[in-house]
Amino acid sequence: MVTPILKNRPEQETASQNLKQAGIHDLMARLLASRGVTDIAQIDPAWRNMIPPSLLTQAREAAVLLADAIARRDRMLIIADYDCDGATACAVGLRALRSMGAVVDFLVPNRFETGYGLSPAVVELAEQHPSGKPDLLITVDNGIASIDGVEAAHMAGMQVLVTDHHLPGDELPEALAIVNPNQPGCEFPSKNLAGVGVIFYLMLALRAELRQRGVYEANAGPRLNELADLVALGTVADVVSLDANNRLIVTQGLERMRKGQMQAGLRALFQVAGRDPRQASAFDLGFALGPRINAAGRLADMALGIRCLITDDEEEAASLASELEDMNQDRRSIEQSMREEALRAAELAEPDTSATVCVFHPEWHQGVVGLVASRLKEKYWRPTLAFAQGDEGEIKGSGRSIPDVHLRDALDLVSKRYPGLILKFGGHAMAAGLTIEEDNYEVFVQAFEEAVQELTGRYHFDPIIETDGSLEPEHINITVAGLLQKQVWGAGFPAPVFRDNFFVRQQRLLKNKHLKLSLERNGEYFDAIWFNRDTLLPENIEAAYRLDQNEWNGNVSVQFIIEFAQEQS
Incomplete structure (x- = not known):
């Protein structure tokens, strides 16, 4: 187990003072300023402050294509992805397009049968879709790497519109239009839109196009802000950086949830997760709702999750959410077993002497290896890949990385140094997936190790817990704990962690796994409580902790959530 290094986040006194003068609470001003907020407009979640869709490359061209297709009554088919971002993106696209008169259905790849994205195999399924052969395929949260799939669609007489947010490769697909803030030449100010954010922006552009054509009067048409709950869920669940634009969208979505204005499926998911939507937070989206949607894509068919998000029938939503809850329980059980095996395998591999961790077991579940990689990455603080059996003679890996190592770049370097070793790969800095031949596993492990060491010049990495210094007693x-809870925190905009010295007056284990x-x-x-800590602490400690509200038997009190503690030096 690696020991984190505590490091105070630099304070930005000038920005903090400006925020205080604008009426921001003293502590909040200090916290926001140290996270790059310099102006109160950056935390004003009004829709008028959202980056306009006109700045997103090819959004207007794509909107024209969609408006023409609607006018012709073309059949459209959304090609979704099997994670929460892909599911919410599909739901946003379906709901918005149908509200604007489109003939549209969806198809989601099965990760165990057709793989990721718009592959030729998915194109074959699209041709035979029960709703009829589509004229136009619309990818959401995928497609930027679907060179062969787009070509197959053209050969089959179908056009393709790509919406995605993943990093492109050297070649782009020959689609009618590509809407992706990360494609070459796109000057959209935020590169951090999730897949659901991209399709939401395109739907805004489509409504603007229909207004321009006179289909709707100015400021009329479907109220797309009613989809903000779905956009918020997908954005948080995909762990994209919460820049000002993403925080605005997530805040809008959370506000709707707190007012009870949400899709039936989300209401049902809050219910099965035992969370109160009136107190909805980004934490709920990332750790309660998101995993339950993801469970469908990991263990079975994401169509179940999508149906939960698109139904308006409360009873159907409750039934589907219950199925997702059962799947999530199964996922937890499978993950726990795999994680224990992976830890044993990792220890045998002596990761303390290497820059990477790779594990493989032929009986592991493909849908859960990403979670296992994530847990091992946290334990060893190294870029980690976990592999499961794939197609005949192949294994599929899912990886998670640390801030020091860009995972996709490392895989790209391996593919260049060892042509043919990686059959296919994709992803971004912190997460990626790949397929290799099983017989080449040991060769790949060494090649991956070499690539990471070459890119970083290191074989040892120290996790750093950035803190916000001492928390003043006042x-x-x-009230302050409530203020912190209402703010949107997440990737790229981390929740406050404070750092102070304490005397431990009392300590005891709860359920043999949490330290009270x-x-x-x-x-x-x-x-205070330290979750998943089963050993006692010395009397004098330095602790990194979060300020939280604890509700018990109708009473609300302040509680510290311990992130890390060590003997006071």
């Missing part, structure tokens, strides 16, 4: 109260603490600082006492 800010340790329920009573801490003292300068004569004041605080309740």
Whole structure:
């Protein structure tokens, strides 16, 4: 187990003062300024502050194509992806397009049969779709790498519109239009839109086009802001960086949830997860709702998750959410077993002497290897790949990385140094997937190790916990804890973690796996808990912790959530 290094985030005094003068709470001003906020407009979640769709390359051209297709009554088919971002993107596309008169259905690849994205195999399925052969395929959260799939669609007499957010390769597909903020030449100010964000932007552009054509009067047409709950869920679940534009969208979505204005499926998911939508937070989206949608894509067919998000029938939503809950429980059980095996395999591989961790088991479940890679990455703090059996003679890997290592770049270097070793790969800095021949596993492990060491010049990495320094006593109260909870935190905009010295007055284990603490600082006492910590602490500690609200039997109190603690030096 690696030991984190605590490091204080630099304070930005000038920006902090400006925010205070604009009326922002003292502590919030300090926290926001240290995360790059310099102006109150950057935290104003009004729709008027959203980057306009006109800045997204080819969004207008794609909107024209869609408007023409609607006018002709063309059949459209959305090609989705099998994660939460892909599912929410599909739901946004379906709901918006249908509200604007489109004839549209969806198809989601099965990760165990047709693989990721618009492959030739998926094109064959599209041709035989129960709703009829489509005229236009619309990819959501995929397609930027679907060179062969787009060509196959053309050969079959179908056009393709690509919407995606993943990084492109050297070649782009020959689609009618490509809407992707990360494609070459796109000057959209935010490169961090999730797949659901991209299709949402395209739907805004389509509504604008229909207004221009006189289909709707100015400022009329479907109220696309009613889809903000779905956009928020997909954005948070995909762990894209929460820049100002993404925070705006997520905040709008959370506000709708807190007011009870959400899709039936989301309401049902809150119910089965035991979470209160009136207190909805980004944490709920990332750790309660998102995993339940993802469970369908990991273990079975993401169509189940998509149907949950597109139904308006409360009973059907409740039934589908219940199925997703059962799948999520199965996923947890499978993951736990795989993780224990993976930890044993990793220890045998002696990761302390290498820059990477790779594990493989022929009986592992393909849908869960990404989660196992994530857990191992956290334990060893190294870029990690976990492999499961794929097609005949092949194995499929899913990887998670650390800030020091761009995972896709490392795989790209392997593919260049060892042509043919990687059959296919894709992804981004922090997560990626790949397929190799099983017989080449050991060769790949060594090649991956060499690539990471070459790119970084290191074989050892230290996790850093960035903290916001000491938490002043006057800010340790329920009001401030509530303020922090209401703010949108996440990737690229991390939740506040404070750092202080404490005397441990009392400590005991709950259920043999959580450490409950009573801490003292300068004569004041605080309740704290360290989840998944099963060993006791020394009397004097330095702790990194979050300020939280604890609700119990109708009472609300302040509680510290311990992220890390060590003996006070």
